[in-house]
Amino acid sequence: MTIQTKLRARVSPQVISKVTRIFNGTLDDIFNELFQNARRAGATFVAVTTEHIGDACIITVTDDGAGIANPADLVSLGQSDWSDECQTREDPAGMGFFSLAGLDTVVSSTSAAGAFSLAISGDAWTGEADIDVLPWDGPPGTQIAFHFAAFPDGKLERAVAAAARFYPLPVSYNGEGLPSADFLEGAHSVIERDGVRIGVFRQRHVGQMPTVNFHGVTLIHALPQIKEVHHAQWSARVDILDAPDLVLVLPARKEIYRNAALERLVTQCREAIFATIRAEPFHRLSFEDWLEAKVNDEDYPEASRELPPLHTVHARDTYRDIPKFEPLAANAAIYDEADSYDSVTIERALAFSRGGVDGEPHCLAGAQPLTFYTPLRQFAGYPWYDALSCYIRTGESFSQDDGFQTRSDDDGLTFRPDRITLELADQHGRRLAVPSDFAILENDDAWSDPDYARIALARTSSLDPGDLTEFIIDAAFSPSDDADADSYDTQETRFRHDAAVRAHAILEGEDAAILAGIRMAFADRVAWRIPKGRTLQLTWSGEGTDLKLLATAGEARP
Incomplete structure (x- = not known):
C-alpha cells in the first residue's frame, strides 16, 4: 500500500448517520437553537404555537427574519448561509437546526432569494430518504413545525418560558406575550465594556445558578468571587452583547470555549468587582486581594482600620x-x-x-x-x-x-x-x-x-x-x-x-x-x-435510711 505524503482533515459521510445523537433532542435545546437562528436572521419577534393531537403535539416556531436563502444549506450539517457579518460576530456552526434531528418536521421560509417548504421525516435526517423541496407562499421569515410528545404537566410551557426569559426579542406563546427579564437584575453595579455587561452582585449565593447569558442561552461557568474579610461576598454575572471572540463549545453549546477571550473576561470580572468595592464607603479586602486591586488603581485605599x-x-x-x-x-x-x-x-x-x-x-x-x-x-x-x-x-x-x-x-x-x-x-x-x-x-x-x-x-x-x-x-x-x-x-x-x-x-x-x-x-x-407544697425529709447512711414526705404547715398528714 502506498502511503500518502499529504492529507487534509475531512468529515466522513458516516457522520450524518449519527446526527440524531449530536443533540439531546430536549425542548430546551430545540427552543434555544431555533430562537438563536431567528435572532441571527434579524427577526423582531418569535411566536410559538401548539396544537395537541391525541398523545402528540405539533409545535410551531415562527419568526419574521430574513428567511433561508438555500434549503440545501439548512439540511447540510455544518453548512450555513449566514452573512459574512454574522459569521464574524456569532461564529454560527450550521448545526443548530439539527437539534430537531429525528423529529418529523416541516420548514417553510420566505427570503429575498425565494420561498420553499421542506417536509423532513424522521429517517430523512440521517440521509436515508430524499427531502422534497415544495413551493411556499408565505410572509417573509421562517416557520418551523415539528411533532413532539405531549406534556400534560406543563413541561412544554416551562421550556418556552425559560428560553424566552433572557432572550432579547419578544416571544409569544399561543398568542400571549411571555415575560422577559434583565439577566443582571438585582446587580449592585453593572459595568459595560468590550461587548459585554458585567453585573456585580453582593451577598448572592452563586451555587448552580447560570452566570453567563449568550443572547438568551444561559450557562453555568465559574466566574470570579471575592470575599472580604468577615464582610461582603461579591460575585459576577455576564450578559453577552457583542463579543465575537467569546464562543461556545460545539455542537451542544452548553459551555464556553476556553480561549484568550474567556481568560480576558474572567480578568474583567475581577476588575469589575474591585471597582464596585472601591465605590463603597469602606472595604475589608485581604492584603493579597488589595495588592491585586492596586494593579489597575494605584490609589486604591487600604482596608478600613x-x-x-x-x-x-x-x-x-x-x-x-x-x-x-x-x-x-x-x-x-x-x-x-x-x-x-x-x-x-x-x-x-x-x-x-x-x-x-x-x-x-x-x-x-x-x-x-x-x-x-x-x-x-x-x-x-x-x-x-x-x-x-x-x-x-x-x-x-x-x-x-x-x-x-x-x-x-x-x-x-x-x-x-x-x-x-x-x-x-x-x-x-x-x-x-x-x-x-x-x-x-x-x-x-x-x-x-x-x-x-x-x-x-x-x-x-x-x-x-x-x-x-x-x-x-x-x-x-x-x-x-x-x-x-x-x-x-x-x-x-x-x-x-x-x-x-x-x-x-x-x-x-x-x-x-x-x-x-x-x-x-x-x-x-x-x-x-416531690409534690408541690410538700417537703421531703431524708436521712441516709451506711446503717440505714429514713425518708418522710411531710405535709405543708396546717395541712393534715395523709
Missing part, C-alpha cells in the same frame, strides 16, 4: 463567631490566644485588671492600658495592621506573699497561690506582666474530665463556686459527636456536675464538694418527684 474586639472562645464552640468590627483605639493591640484555656484565662485577667469596675471586656486597665483585638491574618501586610503589637501568652507565674514560688497541691492539678501573673510578649520582644486571680491550664485528659484541668486560683480571689464552674466549662467542655456518644445535653449535664464538684472542692473543701454533687444529682433526678 477596624478589627473585631477580643472575645472569649469556648471549647464547645463548633463555629467561631466574629463580633462586630470596631475602629481601632489609640492603644490598640492584638491578642492571639492559643485555645479556649488561654482565652478564658485572659478574659478573667482583663476583668481582674479593672478591679470589679464595669468596662469593655476586651480592655486591659492599669499602668499600661491596652485595648485588645482579634487577629485576622488576612490583613497581614497592611502597614496599619503590621504596626500593631501582637501579644501571645508565653507563661505564667505563681507566688506567695513572701516572694517564694508557690507549690501545687499533691495532685499537681490545683494551685492556691497569693498572686498569679500572666506573662505576655509581642512580636518585637516587648513583655507584659498581667496580674490575675485565676488561670486554667490545659491537660491531656481535661477535655473529657474537668478533674484533670490544671487550675490556679489566688487565695484572695472573689470568685465563687458558680463563677469557677462556668470558667471550667467554658475552657474544657468539648462534646463528642461520635455516633455512639450521648446527646449534647446529657454530656453537658454530666460535665457541669463534675465541674461544680471540682469548683466547690477548691473553694470550700471536700465536704462541700460532696454536698454539691449530691445536691445537683438530687435536683436533676429526684426533686421533680
Whole structure:
C-alpha cells in the first residue's frame, strides 16, 4: 500500500448517520437553537404555537427574519448561509437546526432569494430518504413545525418560558406575550465594556445558578468571587452583547470555549468587582486581594482600620463567631490566644485588671492600658495592621506573699497561690506582666474530665463556686459527636456536675464538694418527684435510711 505524503482533515459521510445523537433532542435545546437562528436572521419577534393531537403535539416556531436563502444549506450539517457579518460576530456552526434531528418536521421560509417548504421525516435526517423541496407562499421569515410528545404537566410551557426569559426579542406563546427579564437584575453595579455587561452582585449565593447569558442561552461557568474579610461576598454575572471572540463549545453549546477571550473576561470580572468595592464607603479586602486591586488603581485605599474586639472562645464552640468590627483605639493591640484555656484565662485577667469596675471586656486597665483585638491574618501586610503589637501568652507565674514560688497541691492539678501573673510578649520582644486571680491550664485528659484541668486560683480571689464552674466549662467542655456518644445535653449535664464538684472542692473543701454533687444529682433526678407544697425529709447512711414526705404547715398528714 502506498502511503500518502499529504492529507487534509475531512468529515466522513458516516457522520450524518449519527446526527440524531449530536443533540439531546430536549425542548430546551430545540427552543434555544431555533430562537438563536431567528435572532441571527434579524427577526423582531418569535411566536410559538401548539396544537395537541391525541398523545402528540405539533409545535410551531415562527419568526419574521430574513428567511433561508438555500434549503440545501439548512439540511447540510455544518453548512450555513449566514452573512459574512454574522459569521464574524456569532461564529454560527450550521448545526443548530439539527437539534430537531429525528423529529418529523416541516420548514417553510420566505427570503429575498425565494420561498420553499421542506417536509423532513424522521429517517430523512440521517440521509436515508430524499427531502422534497415544495413551493411556499408565505410572509417573509421562517416557520418551523415539528411533532413532539405531549406534556400534560406543563413541561412544554416551562421550556418556552425559560428560553424566552433572557432572550432579547419578544416571544409569544399561543398568542400571549411571555415575560422577559434583565439577566443582571438585582446587580449592585453593572459595568459595560468590550461587548459585554458585567453585573456585580453582593451577598448572592452563586451555587448552580447560570452566570453567563449568550443572547438568551444561559450557562453555568465559574466566574470570579471575592470575599472580604468577615464582610461582603461579591460575585459576577455576564450578559453577552457583542463579543465575537467569546464562543461556545460545539455542537451542544452548553459551555464556553476556553480561549484568550474567556481568560480576558474572567480578568474583567475581577476588575469589575474591585471597582464596585472601591465605590463603597469602606472595604475589608485581604492584603493579597488589595495588592491585586492596586494593579489597575494605584490609589486604591487600604482596608478600613477596624478589627473585631477580643472575645472569649469556648471549647464547645463548633463555629467561631466574629463580633462586630470596631475602629481601632489609640492603644490598640492584638491578642492571639492559643485555645479556649488561654482565652478564658485572659478574659478573667482583663476583668481582674479593672478591679470589679464595669468596662469593655476586651480592655486591659492599669499602668499600661491596652485595648485588645482579634487577629485576622488576612490583613497581614497592611502597614496599619503590621504596626500593631501582637501579644501571645508565653507563661505564667505563681507566688506567695513572701516572694517564694508557690507549690501545687499533691495532685499537681490545683494551685492556691497569693498572686498569679500572666506573662505576655509581642512580636518585637516587648513583655507584659498581667496580674490575675485565676488561670486554667490545659491537660491531656481535661477535655473529657474537668478533674484533670490544671487550675490556679489566688487565695484572695472573689470568685465563687458558680463563677469557677462556668470558667471550667467554658475552657474544657468539648462534646463528642461520635455516633455512639450521648446527646449534647446529657454530656453537658454530666460535665457541669463534675465541674461544680471540682469548683466547690477548691473553694470550700471536700465536704462541700460532696454536698454539691449530691445536691445537683438530687435536683436533676429526684426533686421533680416531690409534690408541690410538700417537703421531703431524708436521712441516709451506711446503717440505714429514713425518708418522710411531710405535709405543708396546717395541712393534715395523709
